[in-house]
Amino acid sequence: MWRRIARFILSYRIALSVILLGITIYMGFMAPHVQLSYEYASLLPKKDTVYQENQDFIKKFGAGSDVIVIGVQDSNFFNIDHFNRWDEMAAELKKIDGVEGMLSVANAYDIYKDRKAHKFKFDSIFPSRAQSQEQLDTLVEKLHTLPFYKGQLYNEKTHTYMMAITVSKALMATPKREKMVNQIQEVGNQFEADTGVKVHYSGMPYIRVVTSQKIKREFLMFILAALAVVIIILFSFFRSFKAVILPVTVVLIGVIWTLGLMAILGYKITLLTGMIPPLLIVIGVPNCIFLVNKYHNEYKGHGNKVKALQRTIMKIGNATFLTNLTTASGFATFLVTSSSILREFGLIASVNIMAVFMTSLIIIPTAFTFLEPPADKDMRHLDxxxxxxxxxxxxxxxxxxxxxxxxxxxxxxxxxxxxxxRIKSTGYMVDDLPKDDPIYLDLKFFEKNFDGLMPLEISIDTERPNGVLRTSNLKKIDEFSTALSQYKDLSPSLSLVNVLKFAKQAFYNGKEKYYSLPSYREQSFIFSYVGKSEGKIGDLKSFVDSTKQETRISFRMKDVGTTRMDDLLSRIRKEAAKIFPPDKYHVSVTGASVVFVKGTQYLVKSLFQSLGLAILLIATFMALMFxxxxxxxxxxxxxxxxxxxxxxxxxxxxxxxxxxxxxxxxxxxxxxxxxxxxxxxxxxxxxxxxxxxxxxxxxxxxxxxxxxxxxxxxxxxxxxxxxxxxxxxxxxxxxxxxxxxxxxxxxxxxxxxxxxxxxxxxxxxxxxxxxxxxxxxxEEEDIEQDELRIEGRDKNGNLLSETDEKDKTIDE
Missing domain, CATH: 1.20.1640.10 (Multidrug efflux transporter AcrB transmembrane domain)
Structure with missing residues (x-):
């Protein structure tokens, strides 16, 4: 078979080169259309229970993860100059395209009871700009009487304050997200310059955008670094520009094809797929080294260029095909997983590894037919x-x-x-970032002062309409929330219970001692006020479903890793089973944190399976070969x-x-x-x-x-x-x-x-x-020379062909 392949490549080298050029031009046209991914790829298959529970939760209550948070630690936060500057920063942030809303102590609201209208009204605790320190101090005292905000927007013990910025989900799906995040950072940097207070940034949208920007920068850096490495090594070995330019040309074509294929298939550049172009450069060059080495070795042995080229294709082509097949198979095993990110990585890598092999098998021998025979200096590397x-x-x-x-x-x-x-298995949301990276440091800042930012959601289905509003169920929710809030890795809870406690405090004219769950008798009055109210209290859709059968309890949690997360989830479920009997209630623990941890565990399991399959597949190839x-x-x-x-x-x-x-x-x-x-x-x-x-x-x-x-x-x-x-x-x-x-x-x-x-x-x-x-x-089998004609013209324009044992310079 390889005799025919060698004859075909050398006989139709021009046509094959034109075809390669055409494909490369088309792929080069498509390559600029490949996009950078700004989303965390779903690691779980859509049929997975954890994935389905999270999707069901989002349909009922919304995602709740499109929030960028800004935090400061400032013992002089309520100094009038610092506080007014914080308020000004909030106003500046509101003007940024893509910012839909925000909440911080500066625009926190209080609830008031309107006896005449029998409803609750809302009013900002702080005016748009405090006029005096005395006025501000008085309002701060009012804020501290509202437990609803403690641990959510500020931590009085550590003097830390947080601003939650809701960003447009539609804008986050466009390239404008980078501009929005950059503008938010610019406003924060100006606040730092004016006050001398360090501003910390975090939240899922922020982490995704900044991480993607890092991937974009490293994507180009790795391609250039890989090229630099192979150029230096190739020249060090061969001491010949021809032996450097040809392999570099081959792998650059592979990079163009990779980006073009990704654009055609609609795949985006992620941390994983972004490694494929430099990987192809590194993996593709050895093909060229084996071909060049064999060509020089053959030519040194008998001095015939055509014979050297055809024997190079026949001997190295077969072995190199098998080695590339095994390498591609190692990547192709990811195709059997249910993870979309692994399937994309496996498909693009395996297809382009074989494409680079075919490109090298055509370009290297074809180029050498037009080049001068290797001189002694070109073959010194053999010695x-x-x-x-x-x-x-x-x-x-x-x-x-x-x-x-x-x-x-x-x-x-x-x-x-x-x-x-001694190996341990674990994974963290940001464990790929170094410990001194600003993203990592800022996340740890929020974990230390606000018990983390990763969303943990618990939905409780009472399995009967209006069951959420029953006093007994509200007490169970309060008991459950209080128990989980004691966990060191979880923040204070936010649920319907918190809203009702806030409403009861307002019903009793804002007295802090009444921040508690309404009794059965109090509920009738409070619910009548809530029902007529407008805004955050009247609209309970984010806490209760339309039938009032199911409710949510929201927590923020630390990035504890997969191992501790399993233990934490187990404890939460045991606590839920004690308070909510499984035969009467259905409790689901979900949220981005749970999906990420389960996705990471699933990915590791899939990769182990892929490794086993790779060994089995390659062993099968070995059995067929030997x-x-x-x-x-x-x-x-x-x-x-x-x-x-x-x-x-x-x-x-x-x-x-x-x-x-x-x-x-x-x-x-x-x-x-x-x-x-x-x-x-x-x-x-x-x-x-x-x-x-x-x-x-x-x-x-x-x-x-x-x-x-x-x-x-x-x-x-x-x-x-x-x-x-x-x-x-x-x-x-x-x-x-x-x-x-x-x-x-x-x-x-x-x-x-x-x-x-x-x-x-x-x-x-x-x-x-x-x-x-x-x-x-x-080794002893050759193409008959009369079966192979590589034609060209000499310097005088006379037709010549290379069919004997002498080398001739061919000028096409």
Whole structure:
């Protein structure tokens, strides 16, 4: 098959190049249309119970998460100058496009009883601008008599104050969200400059926008960094601009195709999909290295350019196709998950990995047909003394110290198992951000002073119309809310009970001692006032459904992580079961915090399944390639040990298992097995040439493939290393851990795999290994020269063709 492919590529190289150019132009036209995601991708499948409960809750009560919060800690907050400046800031924020409303102590309202109209009225506690310190002090005393706001808008003990800004949900779905957030920050920065008081920002919309801005900046940075790394490494190895420009051209086409395909499919750039272009650069360059290396090696051996190119395609094309197939398979396993973000990542990555392979197989040989034959200086890298000495060391160790190799790897394996037992699994909303990042610091500010910001919602279904308004049920809700408010990770509750307590206090002329749940007798009077009232008290839709059968209790909570969250949810459900018997009530615990935690757990579980599927799939490919169960086992050993080693390192260093770190294993395994395929493919070719001399074949395979394995591993190691420059902890962990895994895999494939082959001899290398289901090109088989004509014209315009053993310069 590869004889025909080689002949086809070289014979129709112009047409294939034109097709590639056309596709690239189209993809380049589509690429600018790809958008940046500003939403947290849904990690849960739509059929999941937790997801459905949250969607049902949103339909009844609204999302309640489109709020940006601003906070300050100021012991002089109620100094007239500071307070008026805070009030002015609120007025400035209201003018920003996309800001729909806000609530803070400056515009907090009080409720008054209108006896004549039998309804409640509302009035701001503070005027638009305080006229004197005396007046302000009096009004502050009034504020402190209203428990409704304590813990919600201010913390008197720590002198912290919060402003909740409701933003337009429609605007948040457009690019204007960045401008809105930037304007909010500008207003806050001016307040800081005027008062000297630090302003803190948080809230789900704010975190999403600022995080997306970081992703946008890093997206371009990683592409440029990946290109810089591969250019430096390629030039260091080959010392030839041709050997640098061609691979860079191939991977740049891959980047354009990636962005174009994302735009066509409507996928957005997320923290995960944003890594695909630099990943393709890093993963695509090794294809080019193997092709260039083989071309130079072949040409150096016989001096015929056409023969060198066709043999390069036939020998390296097949092996490289299989290595790219295994790498793509590692990513493609994400397609079987129910997580949309993983499916998008898996599809784009796997398709474009194969596209980059096909592009390299066309562009590299085609370009070399038009270029001068490689000069001696272009092929000096084949005699790289430094790399050669390293390979000689590996050969010596595998031949003379196999027992030491086994002992070393057994020790590594045992230590890895010990480390694995120490691994913890957890995930936080902002755990990908460094501890000194402003987003992280501001979130911790609100957690410390207001018990967090992550929404936790509890819905209580009384299972009968008007059941919420029954006195017995209101008492149960109050008891439940009071019990949960004692939890250190939860804020004070906000529910219908709080509103009724506020209304009762107003009914008794604002006396603080009456801030309590109305009695049965008091309810009739208070509800009659509430029913006639307008605004926040009269409209209870955000707390009670239309049938008054179901109500909500809202909390804010700290970002406690998945482990503590499970314990917290368990305690909440036990508390609910004690107060609300399950046979009479249905209590649902939901909200963005619950969905995020369950989504993270689901994602980790899916990634474990994907890793298992990747190992199974790649093992199947190995079985088809080598037709030997023993050889499949031998090929997996040097690639599984690095995974265990990395997992052990995670355990010893305290790096937890979470979505970003478990991703390491599927990616690293799919890539590291490439070296195994190249080595075993060459090993089988040498077996035929050496008349089944296993020892000699191992050494020859190691000497030829060792150069390319080391070159490509250098690219991969430093290429993935660029992700350590990220401001996202998960991306940093991905880069460091994948680089570490690939480095260990390189050593394992260069030392352990040859040692096992030499030790097991005929027990592993059976005759079945010689006759695979998927044939890899036989070293001795060539295309007949009269079957292949690469035509061109010489400098005088005469038609010439390259069909003999002499090289001719071809000018098209």
């Amino acid at each position: 790289n003394n430094f790399i050669g000495k390293i390979i000689d060391k590996f050969v010596y160790v595998t031949q003379n110290h196999r027992q030491g190799i086994y002992i070393a790897f057994i020790v590594i394996l045992l230590l890895s198992i010990v480390g694995i037992t 037709n030997s169960r023993r050889m499949v086992f031998l090929s997996l050993v040097p690639n599984v040990i690095p995974l265990l080693f990395t997992a052990g390192i995670m355990g010893f260093t305290g790096i937890p298992i979470k979505a970003s770190t478990i991703l390491v294993f599927s990616i690293a395994f799919g890539i590291s097995v490439d070296n195994t395929i190249h080595f075993l493919a060459k090993y089988r070719q040498e077996l035929r040439l050496t008349n089944w001399n296993i020892g000699k074949s191992v050494v020859l395979a190691l000497r030829e493939t060792g150069f390319s394995m080391i070159y490509t591993s250098f690219v991969l190691f430093f290429g993935f290393g660029i992700f350590s420059l990220s401001s996202f902890g998960g991306t940093v962990a991905l880069g460091i851990l994948v680089s570490l895994t690939l480095l260990v895999a390189l050593i394992s494939n260069l030392i352990l795999l040859p040692a096992l082959l030499l030790a097991l001899q005929r027990r592993a290398t059976t005759r079945y290994f010689e006759e695979p289901f998927l044939e890899i090109f036989d």
